[in-house]
Amino acid sequence: MNTVNFNSEYLVEVEDLKMYFPVKTGFFKTVPLKAVDGVSFNIRPGETLGLVGESGCGKTTVGRTLLRLYEPTGGTFRFKGEEVTAKNIGALRKEMQMVFQDPYSSLNPRMTVEDIIGEPLDVHKLYNSKEERHEKVLHLMELVGLNAEHATRYAHEFSGGQRQRIGIARSLAVDPSFIVCDEPVSALDVSIQAQVINMFEELQDKLGVTYLFIAHDLLVVHHISDRIAVMYLGRIVEIADADELNENPIHPYTLSLLSAVCVPDPVKAKANKRIILEGDVPSPLNMPSGCPFRTRCRYATEQCAQEAPSLTDRGNEHLVACWNK
Amino acid sequence: MAETKTVKRVKAHIVPKKPAPTPDEPPVLSVQNLHTSFITDSGEVRAVNGVSFDLYKGKILGVVGESGSGKSVTAYSILQILDQNGRIVEGDIVFRDKSLLSYSQKEMDAFRGNKCSIIFQDPMTSLNPVFTVGYQLREALQLHTKYKTKQQATERAVQLLEMVGVNEPDKRLRQYPFELSGGMRQRVMIAMALACEPDILIADEPTTALDVTIQAQILELMKDLQEELGMAIILVTHDLGVIATMCDEIIVMYGGRVCERGTAEDIFYRPCHEYTKGLLKSLPNTDNMKERLVPISGTPINLLNMPEGCAFCPRCENAMKICLTEQPEELLMPDGHYAACWMNVKEAMDT
Numbered sequence: 260m261n262t263v264n265f266n267s268e269y270l271v272e273v274e275d276l277k278m279y280f281p282v283k284t285g286f287f288k289t290v291p292l293k294a295v296d297g298v299s300f301n302i303r304p305g306e307t308l309g310l311v312g313e314s315g316c317g318k319t320t321v322g323r324t325l326l327r328l329y330e331p332t333g334g335t336f337r338f339k340g341e342e343v344t345a346k347n348i349g350a351l352r353k354e355m356q357m358v359f360q361d362p363y364s365s366l367n368p369r370m371t372v373e374d375i376i377g378e379p380l381d382v383h384k385l386y387n388s389k390e391e392r393h394e395k396v397l398h399l400m401e402l403v404g405l406n407a408e409h410a411t412r413y414a415h416e417f418s419g420g421q422r423q424r425i426g427i428a429r430s431l432a433v434d435p436s437f438i439v440c441d442e443p444v445s446a447l448d449v450s451i452q453a454q455v456i457n458m459f460e461e462l463q464d465k466l467g468v469t470y471l472f473i474a475h476d477l478l479v480v481h482h483i484s485d486r487i488a489v490m491y492l493g494r495i496v497e498i499a500d501a502d503e504l505n506e507n508p509i510h511p512y513t514l515s516l517l518s519a520v521c522v523p524d525p526v527k528a529k530a531n532k533r534i535i536l537e538g539d540v541p542s543p544l545n546m547p548s549g550c551p552f553r554t555r556c557r558y559a560t561e562q563c564a565q566e567a568p569s570l571t572d573r574g575n576e577h578l579v580a581c582w583n584k
Numbered sequence: 585m586a587e588t589k590t591v592k593r594v595k596a597h598i599v600p601k602k603p604a605p606t607p608d609e610p611p612v613l614s615v616q617n618l619h620t621s622f623i624t625d626s627g628e629v630r631a632v633n634g635v636s637f638d639l640y641k642g643k644i645l646g647v648v649g650e651s652g653s654g655k656s657v658t659a660y661s662i663l664q665i666l667d668q669n670g671r672i673v674e675g676d677i678v679f680r681d682k683s684l685l686s687y688s689q690k691e692m693d694a695f696r697g698n699k700c701s702i703i704f705q706d707p708m709t710s711l712n713p714v715f716t717v718g719y720q721l722r723e724a725l726q727l728h729t730k731y732k733t734k735q736q737a738t739e740r741a742v743q744l745l746e747m748v749g750v751n752e753p754d755k756r757l758r759q760y761p762f763e764l765s766g767g768m769r770q771r772v773m774i775a776m777a778l779a780c781e782p783d784i785l786i787a788d789e790p791t792t793a794l795d796v797t798i799q800a801q802i803l804e805l806m807k808d809l810q811e812e813l814g815m816a817i818i819l820v821t822h823d824l825g826v827i828a829t830m831c832d833e834i835i836v837m838y839g840g841r842v843c844e845r846g847t848a849e850d851i852f853y854r855p856c857h858e859y860t861k862g863l864l865k866s867l868p869n870t871d872n873m874k875e876r877l878v879p880i881s882g883t884p885i886n887l888l889n890m891p892e893g894c895a896f897c898p899r900c901e902n903a904m905k906i907c908l909t910e911q912p913e914e915l916l917m918p919d920g921h922y923a924a925c926w927m928n929v930k931e932a933m934d935t
């Protein structure tokens with residue numbers, strides 16, 4: 260499945276994507292909240308791109324805008340070489356799916372597992388007989404490691420990890436080639452998290468699906484991703500191979516983000532020199548001029564306030580947006 | 585960094601409950617064989633089943649375990665702030681040689697006001713949304729400390745806010761909690777908790793809702809304050825990374841029981857309980873990025889349906905017959921830490 264029959268190295272090509280939300284600030288006044296402000300990245304078929312950054316930086320909005328749950332304010336998104344528009348998104352829905360953080364709220368508690376997973380099959384008419392539907396559902400359940408006897412049970416009877424499996428089986432029903440995973444393991448207990456991470460990795464090996472994997476746990480993202488993009492206030496500030504990013508971070512924000520990670524190893528953790536950032540992230544309604552990070556950056560200069568740096572290649576596909584590093 | 589993670593096997597002495605080598609001073613707080621239950625429609629929920637530990641001045645004790653393992657209930661038992669249907673059914677909690685269970689209502693209020701403070705994951709649990717930050721801080725100070733006049737209390741409140749790294753403290757005093765960012769609110773709550781200069785600070789998942797860079801700020805703040813003020817801290821969290829970063833001593837809980845307790849090095853480098861070992865292998869870490877994680881199989885525990893033997897038995901790969909039927913006793917390991925796992929007995933007998 261997912262044979263590559265388009266003329267690009269990339270499955271997903273995002274260029275200068277913008278998503279502004281109008282926010283009321285008075286009776287007659289609305290201002291744009293720049294949730295995503297000129298984001299560009301590419302993903303190869305079968306690759307996992309991790310997307311990290313603090314809450315509110317625009318990760319979810321990137322995912323939702325790609326799937327056209329929002330109409331983007333600007334920029335382009337090419338999928339398999341073809342530009343995605345309001346017109347052709349209907350036909351592409353089958354190719355792109357989204358998995359959510361909260362397995363509790365995204366599944367209908369009054370539906371059986373079989374019907375939850377079978378629903379997209381119904382919507383896209385992907386079977387000819389009841390038996391075929393049943394077989395397809397069982398196959399999907401097997402793929403994500405669910406027991407066949409669970410088919411007749413209700414979602415609320417399951418624990419978090421199992422619900423996440425149900426959600427993923429459902430998104431796989433339409434045989435997508437691209438899945439946006441929005442914090443899919445963040446709500447799970449540590450001992451369950453590893454089960455679900457492994458399932459994502461195994462599915463990719465088996466089916467060749469491509470992931471945009473959004474999470475805030477940097478160790479989890481490092482583990483699952485081939486490449487990682489770091490977001491801050493609606494922009495990507497750095498993007499590189501996962502190991503490269505962790506070993507040689509360049510952007511001042513990435514540096515402090517990585518140094519803030521608490522590694523589960525007391526000697527390493529206690530030796531870690533943290534780069535503590537002062538203050539909070541500015542509001543996206545009140546973006547600093549120039550580089551979005553300059554208000555907290557220890558390397559900021561006059562230039563940083565004048566003009567926003569764009570991503571430049573520092574070799575080996577390691578892109579950084581910073582004037583001074 | 586020369587240190588690497590070597591998981592050495594340690595052979596057990598079969599000497600239950602021999603006291604481990606302790607620092608010279610007696611513990612500030614000693615929790616002894618604590619059992620706490622809740623009465624519910626579906627029966628008795630035995631949330632905490634025989635938890636013991638000692639807390640020393642100037643130390644940070646970590647309590648780690650997955651959700652529902654009884655961490656918060658252990659903390660709330662110490663402060664006697666359990667829900668209506670909850671009760672300590674067995675065991676003792678000793679603060680400076682006196683049992684907290686023998687305290688009168690008034691003594692307990694004083695204990696909560698002056699000796700032991702708690703901070704929560706959600707700062708709004710302890711902050712009142714309808715009063716300004718200044719009003720709440722002043723009230724706590726005037727009630728529990730020597731800062732009795734409004735002016736004294738205001739001056740002290742400003743100092744406290746400065747101490748926890750809140751900028752523009754004068755302005756903050758006039759603001760309501762909802763006007764502050766998440767990290768700022770957490771700091772204000774810590775300032776509230778420190779107002780009475782407690783001997784013990786209990787922090788229940790204090791950074792779980794925060795982003796990593798804000799978490800780093802708050803953890804550093806807690807460490808600094810603990811060094812400055814010499815408090816003892818009980819840090820409750822499910823995050824093994826936070827535990828490794830912060831704690832001197834650790835207890836690992838599962839199903840309301842302590843699996844293992846010891847120093848950070850004991851727990852992370854020489855784990856002696858199958859659950860701890862499994863947990864450490866299932867975590868993404870700097871040295872296993874290229875490998876598949878090794879998950880713990882099965883699903884989280886159901887307290888209404890507890891196994892007769894070891895709580896972890898249904899998920900344990902090395903479970904033996906005895907694990908099914910009998911609860912393992914806490915044993916002293918040669919390196920001085922405790923673990924309650926039948927594997928240690930088996931290995932001691934094999935050699």
Ligand SMILES: Nc1ncnc2c1ncn2[C@@H]1O[C@H](COP(=O)(O)OP(=O)(O)O)[C@@H](O)[C@H]1O
Pocket residue numbers: 280292293294312313314315316317318319320321543
């Ligand atoms: N539907 C919406 N309307 C208005 N603002 C929104 C909407 N969705 C998100 N935002 C705002 O956009 C910013 C980015 O949000 P989000 O993409 O959810 O961030 P993340 O997923 O990184 O936490 C936030 O400031 C958020 O409040």
Ligand SMILES: Nc1ncnc2c1ncn2[C@@H]1O[C@H](COP(=O)(O)OP(=O)(O)O)[C@@H](O)[C@H]1O
Pocket residue numbers: 622623624629631649650651652653654655656657658667668669670887
């Ligand atoms: N008021 C209550 N009534 C019944 N059960 C309770 C009550 N409070 C807590 N419990 C149960 O006690 C167990 C331990 O909870 P807790 O200590 O909060 O776990 P955690 O380790 O996540 O902090 C859980 O199974 C929880 O459902």
Ligand code: SF4
Pocket residue numbers: 510511512550551552553554556557558559560563568580581582583584
């Ligand atoms: S561009 Fe300037 S402000 Fe932005 S990160 Fe680089 S040095 Fe800091």
Ligand SMILES: [Mg+2]
Pocket residue numbers: 318319320
């Ligand atoms: Mg999000």
Ligand SMILES: [Mg+2]
Pocket residue numbers: 655656657788789
């Ligand atoms: Mg808790």
